[in-house]
Amino acid sequence: MAEVTYEGATCIYPGAEKPAVDGLDLAVKDGEFVVMVGPSGCGKTTALRMLAGLEEIDDGSIRIDGNDMVGVSSRDRDIAMVFQNYALYPSKTVGENMGFALKMHGVDKDERARRVRAAAKVLDLEELLDRKPKNLSGGQRQRVAMGRAIVREPKVFCMDEPLSNLDAQLRVQTRTQIAELQRRLKITTVYVTHDQVEAMTMGDRVAVMRGGRLQQFASPTELYDHPANVFVAGFIGSPAMNRLDGRLTPDGITVSGASMRPPDAIMRAAHGHSQIVVGIRPEHLSIGDGQLETYVDLVEDLGSDFYVYGHLVGDADANVIVRAGREHPRPGETIKIKIDASRLHLFDADTGVRIGE
Amino acid sequence: MASAEQIRAEPGLTAGAAGQPARRRRKRRTNSATWGIVGWVVGILFFFPVLWMVVTSFKTESQAYTNTPSIVFSPTLSQYRTVFSSGLWPYVANSAFATIVSTLLVLLLATPCAFALSLRPVKKTRDVLFFFISTKMLPVVAAIIPIYIAARDLHLLDNIFTLVILYTAMNLPIAVWMMRSFFLEVPGELLEAAQMDGAPLRRTMTEVILPVVAPGIAATALICCIFSWNEFFFAVNITATQAATVPVFLVGFISSEGLYFAQLAAAATVATLPVVLAGWVAQRQLVRGLSFGAIK
Amino acid sequence: MTAIAPTVTSAQPARARPDRRRQGWARRGPLLPALVFTIIVTQLPFVVTLWYSLRSWSLVRPGSQHFVGLTNYADVFKDSQFRQTAINTVIMTGGTVLIAMVIGVALALVLDRKFLGRGVVRTLLITPFLVMPVGAALLWKTTMLDPTFGIVNFVLRPFGIGHFDWISRFPLESVMIEMIWQWTPFMMLLVLAGLQSQPKDILEAASCDGARPLQIFRELTLPHLRRYIELGVVLGAIYVVNDFDAVYMMTQGGPGISSANLPYYIYQRAFLGFQVGQAAAMGVVVVVATIIVATFALRLIFKTFSGTEQAA
Numbered sequence: 033m034a035e036v037t038y039e040g041a042t043c044i045y046p047g048a049e050k051p052a053v054d055g056l057d058l059a060v061k062d063g064e065f066v067v068m069v070g071p072s073g074c075g076k077t078t079a080l081r082m083l084a085g086l087e088e089i090d091d092g093s094i095r096i097d098g099n100d101m102v103g104v105s106s107r108d109r110d111i112a113m114v115f116q117n118y119a120l121y122p123s124k125t126v127g128e129n130m131g132f133a134l135k136m137h138g139v140d141k142d143e144r145a146r147r148v149r150a151a152a153k154v155l156d157l158e159e160l161l162d163r164k165p166k167n168l169s170g171g172q173r174q175r176v177a178m179g180r181a182i183v184r185e186p187k188v189f190c191m192d193e194p195l196s197n198l199d200a201q202l203r204v205q206t207r208t209q210i211a212e213l214q215r216r217l218k219i220t221t222v223y224v225t226h227d228q229v230e231a232m233t234m235g236d237r238v239a240v241m242r243g244g245r246l247q248q249f250a251s252p253t254e255l256y257d258h259p260a261n262v263f264v265a266g267f268i269g270s271p272a273m274n275r276l277d278g279r280l281t282p283d284g285i286t287v288s289g290a291s292m293r294p295p296d297a298i299m300r301a302a303h304g305h306s307q308i309v310v311g312i313r314p315e316h317l318s319i320g321d322g323q324l325e326t327y328v329d330l331v332e333d334l335g336s337d338f339y340v341y342g343h344l345v346g347d348a349d350a351n352v353i354v355r356a357g358r359e360h361p362r363p364g365e366t367i368k369i370k371i372d373a374s375r376l377h378l379f380d381a382d383t384g385v386r387i388g389e
Numbered sequence: 390m391a392s393a394e395q396i397r398a399e400p401g402l403t404a405g406a407a408g409q410p411a412r413r414r415r416k417r418r419t420n421s422a423t424w425g426i427v428g429w430v431v432g433i434l435f436f437f438p439v440l441w442m443v444v445t446s447f448k449t450e451s452q453a454y455t456n457t458p459s460i461v462f463s464p465t466l467s468q469y470r471t472v473f474s475s476g477l478w479p480y481v482a483n484s485a486f487a488t489i490v491s492t493l494l495v496l497l498l499a500t501p502c503a504f505a506l507s508l509r510p511v512k513k514t515r516d517v518l519f520f521f522i523s524t525k526m527l528p529v530v531a532a533i534i535p536i537y538i539a540a541r542d543l544h545l546l547d548n549i550f551t552l553v554i555l556y557t558a559m560n561l562p563i564a565v566w567m568m569r570s571f572f573l574e575v576p577g578e579l580l581e582a583a584q585m586d587g588a589p590l591r592r593t594m595t596e597v598i599l600p601v602v603a604p605g606i607a608a609t610a611l612i613c614c615i616f617s618w619n620e621f622f623f624a625v626n627i628t629a630t631q632a633a634t635v636p637v638f639l640v641g642f643i644s645s646e647g648l649y650f651a652q653l654a655a656a657a658t659v660a661t662l663p664v665v666l667a668g669w670v671a672q673r674q675l676v677r678g679l680s681f682g683a684i685k
Numbered sequence: 686m687t688a689i690a691p692t693v694t695s696a697q698p699a700r701a702r703p704d705r706r707r708q709g710w711a712r713r714g715p716l717l718p719a720l721v722f723t724i725i726v727t728q729l730p731f732v733v734t735l736w737y738s739l740r741s742w743s744l745v746r747p748g749s750q751h752f753v754g755l756t757n758y759a760d761v762f763k764d765s766q767f768r769q770t771a772i773n774t775v776i777m778t779g780g781t782v783l784i785a786m787v788i789g790v791a792l793a794l795v796l797d798r799k800f801l802g803r804g805v806v807r808t809l810l811i812t813p814f815l816v817m818p819v820g821a822a823l824l825w826k827t828t829m830l831d832p833t834f835g836i837v838n839f840v841l842r843p844f845g846i847g848h849f850d851w852i853s854r855f856p857l858e859s860v861m862i863e864m865i866w867q868w869t870p871f872m873m874l875l876v877l878a879g880l881q882s883q884p885k886d887i888l889e890a891a892s893c894d895g896a897r898p899l900q901i902f903r904e905l906t907l908p909h910l911r912r913y914i915e916l917g918v919v920l921g922a923i924y925v926v927n928d929f930d931a932v933y934m935m936t937q938g939g940p941g942i943s944s945a946n947l948p949y950y951i952y953q954r955a956f957l958g959f960q961v962g963q964a965a966a967m968g969v970v971v972v973v974a975t976i977i978v979a980t981f982a983l984r985l986i987f988k989t990f991s992g993t994e995q996a997a
Contacts, residue, residue, distance in 0.1 A: 106889070108895075111893060115886045115890060123908035133893075136895035180890075422801075424799075428800055429802065429806060433809065435870075436810070439813070441836055458836060501714075504715055517720065526979045528947065528975060530947070530967075530968055531731060531965075531972050532727065532730040532734060533952075535729075558726035561723055565719060619817040621929070621930045635817075639817070650828060653823060657823055664817065665815045669815075680875055
């Protein structure tokens, strides 16, 4: 049973001007898989390390199961951490690595061996128990790092970009294994990554961070369909959402001369904002008889999909991405793009905040 | 929505909680303060004999020979005057010559040797390394007799060049070993990039490798200088009047003047000062050298 | 056609062979000057020492040398003083190296923490290594350990130990203290390099796993430091076993030979007693003993340090 709550948690490195993590409020439910995602320097790793006790909580608090962790050292928090570079103990065998925490907590030898063997079985490590880390491949080391964590049956799993050192194929494979493992063990997990695809596929809920501040904390679908600000809108989803400058008019909005009318609810909420940012995903645009004249720069062929990259005629900085089929335009052509107005996202141009629900 | 408020919220610490971060950071500071005290106590303890030597050198003999060591006294340079007027300079010149020339010779011989043993591995690398280190293990005493007799018969006794040769042989094994570890640190990609850029071996060596290894060479040179300057056994047996070095001077000073604390403190300070200063100034190189390039 | 083919095939290998040989020499070339120099300056004298050891020769009576076979060796093994100095050497070397290493580890642990003025403390701590050995020995003999005026006795006066002649009563130990003082910085720097090369995330992982600082040190840090400690011990032993300056300056081996080590004893025989043959024989015996010990020791360093190259 372990809920994790960040209450105004702040961490400033000595000598830094801005906090690395600034007033973070986050409530993770028991057994939930929460992913913290964001660009480098956004504070996600620091927030994770604060939970693990490896960084000081300078302000606010972090609670595990209701207990305040301020001043509590790592070894007393009952948290297992999987490090980005695995941090396996080089002088110990795989079996000793996995049993180390149990040894530190005074578990007797037979019980230790039993639990290590059980965890090794889950992760297919049984034949490697007597090897030293330097004789393991990257993927094997990653599994040992996981094994070391699950053997402990802790209150919380902390994972710091555990897949970033694996090659692409192994990464996808291991991703599903980790998600499935967590679902089976039902241990509260906080997972950090810079890869938004990992975030979207693995997390029950995802916390998007930027510059030390939380941008939005919601389920992947919610983040995708209702991003809370321009940053989240552009960060989640690949290829990124189109974001174009627009203006509010009495009848609707105009983007580069083309006008369109979003749903009434959004129009009502938009009242008062004059400069806006209009967001629309590539899959909600279509090539045909539409309002936006676009010059095609490049076409990406992904086999199943084609993505057309271009810019609005008359505004070289307004980049547009459209999803297309096999019959797609060629670079150099000028095309007309149609917008599905019911799928528009509007954001205030100054604050970046979403307008309407 | 919660997230919108996050963005509009005031940055940084809230007024109410202003006291807390200060409390936590104080804990970090007291921890480092305790280690600081331990560190300084230990540092001063270890340094104390040297400090006492320097302090004593500024005393008069009567001030040095007190039952309770005197810390407060009026310093005098009379001991130093005595030391400097005892014909110190020829010894210094000899030491400097032997140190510098032998170190240069060592670098000249060791650098290509280390290069061959690291970047272009030869088949018997381990055996060669073993051989070099084994020469250091052979007690010098076993070799001194024939060296002495040979030098005597060749009229090379009391000749500074004999010392140079001996010091070179003395420092070569360590130099080869140290330089090799520095060469091993050169990333292979650097060499490959130079090769792709069309650089022949000699230019790769001078323009690519040497700059990377330069701190290592400096470290090796410093270690060789320290060992050569401080060397006593060969100096006392092979030299007499012409080629005598500073350690010999120190010993000679005492046997002729007797054991007068303040005076010998001054003599010892003068003798040890160059190397101590060099070691302090080039500390990073020294540490690198002694850790065989293991320290980053 | 058949006439042409063989000449073509035989021409090629001939061209290839000299190339490979030249390449081999190009690789070995840079190695040679250092190697040849070392062989001449270190191995030749040793061979000559062997020759002298088989002869009886006193430097005071030139022309008196003659072949005596293994008599010198027999004398050496019968010589109780030789045995005593051999034991002294073992005690001195082993004791100095081990104690210096223990203190060195402790100091390295202190220097590994951040505190104000850490750089200055490091400077202070490496100084003993830089001081001229004869100078250091002199210092310890006079200003430190002198019965009446030495600092050590002054500090110990409140504890009831007043006028104590350390050097006459504990000659071996006094020399050892001087040697330990000089060699601890070396050990400390090696161990410090080891400490700083340990990845920090391993220590964090151990902390998360519930290990207390002492446990982390015992289970993780010490095994990691092993190669650095081994290197320090072997290298230190090589230098300490040959240390002549300290004995010469502090005790001249006395009282009697209670603080003489092998280098000093052999020196006494050769240059004070002028017994070349006997001194040579002793030298050879010491060399053989050192080789035996060293073979084991070197295998150790190579094992630990070829480990580095593989990991890199």
